[in-house]
Amino acid sequence: MxxxxxxxxxxxxxxxxxxxxxxxxxxxxxxxxxxxxxxxxxxxxxxxxxxxxxxxxxxxxxxxxxxxxxxxxxxxxxxxxxxxxxxxxxxxxxxxxxxxxxxxxxxxxxxxxxxxxxxxxxxxxxxxxxxxxxxxxxxxxxxxxxxxxxxxxxxxxxxxxxxxxxxxxxxxxxxxxxxxxxxxxxxxxxxxxxxxxxxxxxxxxxxxxxxxxxxxxxxxxxxxxxxxxxxxxxxxxxxxxxxxxxxxxxxxxxxxxxxxxxxxxxxxxxxxxxxxxAVTPKGGEMPVVLGAGPSGILLHEAIGHGMEADFNRKNTSVYASKMGKAIAEPFVTIVDDGTLTDARGSIHVDDEGSASQKTVLVDNGKLASYLHDRISAKHYGVAPTGNGRRESFRHVPMPRMRSTYMEKGPHSRDEIVQSVKKGLYCESFSNGQVNIGGGDFTFFLKTGWLIEDGKLTRPVKDVNLIGNGPEVLTRISMVADDLTIDEGGWTCGKNAQSVPVSQGMPTVLVKAITVGGAA
Amino acid sequence: MSNAMNQEQKTAERALDQVKKLGAQDAVVVVRASRGVEVQVRDGKLEKLQESRSAGMTVHVYADGRYAAHTTSDLRPTELNAFLSDAVKLTRMLDPDPERTLPPPELVLRKPAELPLSDAEYGKLDTDRRKKLAAAVDAAGHGDPRVISVTANLSDEDGGTVMLGSNGLHGVQRGTYYGLSAEVTVSEGDKRPEEWSQAAGRKLTALGKPEALGKEATQRALDRIGAKTQKGGELALVVENRAVGTLLSFYLQAATGSALQQKRSFLDGQAGQLVASELLTLRDDPTLADGLGSRSFDRDGLPAQAFPFIENGKLLNFFVDWYYGKKLGMKPTSGGWSNLVATPGKDPLATLVQQAKTGVLVTSFSGGNSNPLTGDFSVGIQGRLIVDGAIGPPVTEMNLTGNHKTFWKRLEALGNDPWLAGSLRVPSLRFAGAAIAGGKA
Missing domain, CATH: 3.30.2290.10 (PmbA/TldD superfamily)
Incomplete structure (x- = not known):
């Protein structure tokens, strides 16, 4: 309104x-x-x-x-x-x-x-x-x-x-x-x-x-x-x-x-x-299985924004001092990719004339590259990564994501779900948000299930999940081999500019995330 | 834009004539024009200077019982003719919708009744003065060695709208807007807590002292140092004025004619019922001289009028536009809120905190969402613990979860501090026990 x-x-x-x-x-x-x-x-x-x-x-x-x-x-x-x-x-x-x-x-x-x-x-x-x-x-x-x-x-x-x-x-x-x-x-x-x-x-x-x-x-x-x-x-x-x-x-x-x-x-x-x-789950910290596809929202919020180089250039990102360091298990590789065939987040060239590419943010657990526009690339003395995007001709470009996803890992979906005694399985999400400096992010579960003794039992009512980016990344303990790019449309807002993006994820286990719910 | 919107008026008249000539039985033409400047200063340096000048038209076409809206930014006469011709053609390809009509002449504004929403000083504000204002905010934010970065932003706009309809509708409204804000990041090891402050208004004088904004944002950011999750539970809740808008906008999703008619509202059937604590009175008032949501007519061209939304906890009105009003058999109020004004309480925030004794003070919400159909909502919170009636350590990574049907009935006090930098003018609020989830802490 x-x-x-x-x-x-x-x-x-x-x-x-x-x-x-x-x-x-x-x-x-x-x-x-x-x-x-x-x-x-x-x-x-x-x-x-x-x-x-x-x-x-x-x-x-x-x-x-x-x-x-x-x-x-x-x-x-x-x-x-x-x-x-x-x-x-x-x-x-x-x-x-x-x-x-x-x-x-x-x-x-x-x-x-x-x-x-x-x-x-x-x-x-x-x-x-x-x-x-x-x-x-x-x-x-x-x-x-x-x-x-x-x-x-x-x-x-x-x-x-x-x-x-x-x-x-x-x-x-x-x-x-x-x-x-x-x-x-x-x-x-x-x-x-x-x-x-x-x-x-x-x-x-x-x-x-x-x-x-x-x-x-x-x-x-x-x-x-x-x-x-x-x-x-x-x-x-x-x-x-x-x-x-x-x-x-x-x-x-x-x-x-x-x-x-x-x-x-x-x-x-x-x-x-x-x-x-659907039931309202009891709130608190619990193991969370992120289903394949839309759960890529976790990456978008937990790490994607924090890797946009404008925040790092200004030293305001929680990731500003972590480049090259191990921040997740070795089977975790996270990319931002402008080259996926027909994806909503794909571009041939960014909005300031830099070629699109597949940029590796986290390479086998280690922080590998920021997402650059021209200005930040110049600041860091590296080549632009093709992330300079803008909402329209009425706006200046800045580093933005394209299609953000995690590469497949060594585990299977069934193995992951079965490993959880009591927790939450996330199927779809509607929105999320992050504080760049503190790293705290939220994402809103639209449909999901209770996991009891390794089985999906009852659907849960929509609840908010909240975590801290760097902490959650260290808590990713299993990654399945079923990478799915969500076919739904996502729109990312930053500094009052909206751009279309995509995201994807294989099934992943996060050992603990705070889930909103009944007291 | 021209001074009295004369040029926009002529453009609208020509378009309305043309659309009728093309065979549309009815039409409404809206022409907008604006100019604005944005200045951003970061850590003592000018970071961005942007000037904008923009105009556009939306034509609502009603042809042979069919309806569509068409928007363009290309107002050159030759292009406009082609645009209008395509607009009518496309509208005719749709299906008839008997409810899509224009309000009758007696209901719409037929003679412009402009509200004085413009700052006469706007044209005198030059780039140097803008830079100085932003620089003053930035400078005031610095000083503490823990400050990593301060960004100060001044955005201003002078804009206007002309709305003409084949039903006799004639509205003109101009207005200025100024927003001045600070964002500050401070150091806490690897973490870099950030906070903001903002002032906004129709007149430059509404922004207050820029130094105060810079200092406030820095203090708030420093206050975030050491924030961590805490054990959750059923806790008393105080929501600071700047954060209340999030909760209220969740609530409002269910208060529209569209939500009612589409069976997507937990407020369905609640008209006249007690939906909140008797302390809550919310009135929609589009006529406030300094209101950021003020307007002399709404999107249907209905003249602005104030009406009660919730009075002493009772739901009195929905936000119903002409179209959904027809479908529902309800009298239109207005399809969207303008300035939603709460009757404030007598006490400052500190007293609300004192009254709460033990609980959480929410200074901002993060993400979250609300289901307008069921009333369920869940949202991340940041703020401070309340310990023994005083503000305690900062908290983060916690969630508030509830249902609007019961949550608002647990409102126990309103503060005396309505938030004026937005159009939801609501003070700080105190609620009895709310479900707050946290970590193991």
């Missing part, structure tokens, strides 16, 4: 939300169950538009150089221009009809000038030369010196291919998306007689970026995204419960196959009706 200023750091910063957890939820179409996942009308899966010709965003090279000349005109060390165009669509089915639809179109360019650790920034929503030069002049004002070097030519870099940059969700007929949403809704309704309300939400976006640097390099990418969320309310003997499931991806529309939609529907319903049997 409207509360622009509430708790600026503790809440607006570093907040991870599963899409749909805080928002209303989301959907499948009968045509899809019937036949192939691809749409029945319109270009099959958002593909085709002829290849674009001419300069990206229609900006001629001489204009780029002219704007860069203004940006570097007062002695900045470095400048970049970030052009961005986004179109998006959202369809919401409530009360068995499309009750809400929204589109948005956004276009603009941000100019950043860096001088030492100081950043000047301005943006324009009008891409004419005059407006762009004006923004550059504003950003340049942080420096006071002789004009810097302006590139003679601007080369366009070739990008790798971790997803298909030719995808245009805008080219898929709205009719197909509408059918998808209504179909999922109907399937939810039919799945269980106890379902009394359903909300199905479909969202897609076509996101085009063009980064031009004062070093004479440029990077042009299209980053497609879509997601489908199914949420329901069930009623039994006068009691109501709610649950949801979602799929988020950079794949094209054909991702919504009958199998995927059935999984979406079954999981959404199962996660709802299981809550009728």
């Amino acid at each position: 409207h509360d622009p200023t509430f708790d600026p750091f503790a809440l607006d910063r570093r907040r991870l939300l599963q899409l749909g957890a805080a928002v209303t939820a989301g959907a499948i179409a009968h045509p899809l169950f019937a036949a192939n996942g691809a749409s029945s009308s319109g270009p099959a899966a958002g593909r085709p538009t002829p290849p674009e010709t001419g300069a990206p965003f229609g900006i001629p090279p001489e204009d780029l150089r002219a704007v860069l000349a203004v940006a570097m005109g007062r002695g900045g060390d470095f400048a970049d221009l970030y052009f961005e165009r986004t179109r998006s669509l959202q369809l919401v089915c409530e009360d068995d009809k499309i009750s809400r639809a929204a589109t948005s179109a956004d276009l603009g360019m941000g100019v950043r000038v860096v001088k030492g650790d100081t950043v000047g920034y301005a943006f324009t929503e009008v891409l004419d030369l005059k407006a762009m030069k004006q923004a550059a002049s504003t950003a340049a004002a942080i420096a006071q010196g002789k004009p810097g070097v302006v590139p003679q030519a601007i080369a366009l870099a070739k990008l790798p291919r971790f997803y298909d940059p030719e995808i245009r969700h805008g080219a898929v007929a709205v009719e197909a998306k509408r059918n998808l949403v209504l179909g999922v809704n109907e399937a939810l309704r039919k799945k269980d007689a106890r379902i009394v309300k359903t909300v199905v939400t479909y969202t897609d976006s076509d996101h085009e970026i063009y980064v031009v640097t004062s070093e004479g390099l440029s990077f042009h990418d299209h980053q497609p995204m879509s997601r489908l969320i199914a949420s329901c309310v069930a009623e039994q003997a006068g009691r109501r419960e709610t649950g949801l499931y979602n799929i988020a991806t950079r794949k094209d529309f054909s991702v919504y196959t009958p199998q995927a939609l059935q999984r979406l529907v079954s999981e959404a319903v199962r996660r709802t009706v299981m809550m009728f049997d």
Whole structure:
């Protein structure tokens, strides 16, 4: 709601939300169950538009150089221009009809000038030369010196291919998306007689970026995204419960196959009706088994944010003095990976022109690398790791995660569950948060089970889990061989900027975590 | 943005005409414009200077019984025509929804009745003065050798909205906003506790002394040194004013027309019932001159009016907008809260702590969530132990778990210190025993 200023750091910063957890939820179409996942009308899966010709965003090279000349005109060390165009669509089915639809179109360019650790920034929503030069002049004002070097030519870099940059969700007929949403809704309704309300939400976006640097390099990418969320309310003997499931991806529309939609529907319903049997656990410290997939939220909060190099550069992270040291068992390897095929968190290039990569944070138990943007990489004298990301052209980039997960380990899931006499098994999560300096983090369990004598017995009501990053890492005592990247959509918030991320995990045993619950 | 929003007004008029010409029976056009500056100073050095100037339009199209909202930041006339044409076309592809209508003319604001939410001094604030304000916060935060880093941030904005509807709706509202904050990290071996402080307001004068903010954040961070988990149990709870908003926003998720209509509210059927302690009175007031949530009209264009939400513990109203109001057969109040104001108590925080005798003082919540359907919530807490009626050692890694249906009935006292740096203006609160989980300690 409207509360622009509430708790600026503790809440607006570093907040991870599963899409749909805080928002209303989301959907499948009968045509899809019937036949192939691809749409029945319109270009099959958002593909085709002829290849674009001419300069990206229609900006001629001489204009780029002219704007860069203004940006570097007062002695900045470095400048970049970030052009961005986004179109998006959202369809919401409530009360068995499309009750809400929204589109948005956004276009603009941000100019950043860096001088030492100081950043000047301005943006324009009008891409004419005059407006762009004006923004550059504003950003340049942080420096006071002789004009810097302006590139003679601007080369366009070739990008790798971790997803298909030719995808245009805008080219898929709205009719197909509408059918998808209504179909999922109907399937939810039919799945269980106890379902009394359903909300199905479909969202897609076509996101085009063009980064031009004062070093004479440029990077042009299209980053497609879509997601489908199914949420329901069930009623039994006068009691109501709610649950949801979602799929988020950079794949094209054909991702919504009958199998995927059935999984979406079954999981959404199962996660709802299981809550009728849920109990509030007794609170306190206990062994916690993190199920494969969404439990990657632990990594995101317990270590990922703490390894973002801006916090370490400022010496404000709990990990700032631990580089190269053993912080977990030797079978623990944690990575942040921008290269996973079609993952929501994948990028070909970051938002300041550094190549995406797979970055190892913890290598066989030892702290190995921070997540860098340009500024922090320069500070540490290392190469950027491709983590410089931003919410939009209205924001400056900073180190952010992509897809964060733990590599598989030597144990098996069954072996792990059976080893616990009394504890908690975590299946899905909705959100989390961390204090960077103290290392204390929380993550919120949406669905989980009591473990009694090595068996999953009863579902538990949603509770909060809380731990300390470095301490929890030392308590990871078993890691299974079943690494799963969660297919649900996650959005990470830091300094009031949101970016899409992914996460994953094999089944893991943490010897003790504090679980919220009854006194 | 232009001074009287004249340009935005013209843009909105043209768009409304155009959408009607394109065949939409009804439409509402919202045009927003804003400018702002953000200055960040860290440890004596300017870290970031950002200037923003932004405009955009949202068109709510009602065509042939169908509804959709379309937003763009590209207001060039040629682009706008194409955008509006696509907007109407897409809306027509959807399904009819008989409940999607505009409120009748007699219910909406038809003549702008602007609230004075702008600081006349805004234009006089230059970059140097901004840097000085942030630098003063930063400098005041330093001094103790345990301080690792201080970041001071000043964000300000001057913005406005014009809203025009085919039902005669005409609203204009401008406003300024200033937020000044400090974040401080201090040293505790490998751990680096951090804390913050903030002031915010519609006028620059509302920010108070920058030095006080820097000092407060540092003191709070130093107070975190040595924080550890403690044994949990059923403990008395005092929640400091700055943290109360988290709990209250959890509660409010269940208080909307949308939550009611979608059967996602534990407050369903509770209208007129006692849902909280009789000490609790919460009133929504969009008309406060200094309120950060103030507005002269809401998202449906209904004129601002104050109404009671909870009075002496009784639930009197929900936040119902026009659409869900129609579906529920309820009179619309407003789809979202503006400034939610609690009737404060007489005592300062120190007295609440004294009254609690033994328990926990929560200074901030961490993560957590709340289920608006069942009322169950669980959230991480940071704060201080309360020992013999006095503030004791810092605690962390603990969880508060409860259910809103019973939790708010255990409210035993309100402080005299409403939080003014946000739109939930609620003072510190004291609750009888709450379920707090901790470690082995």
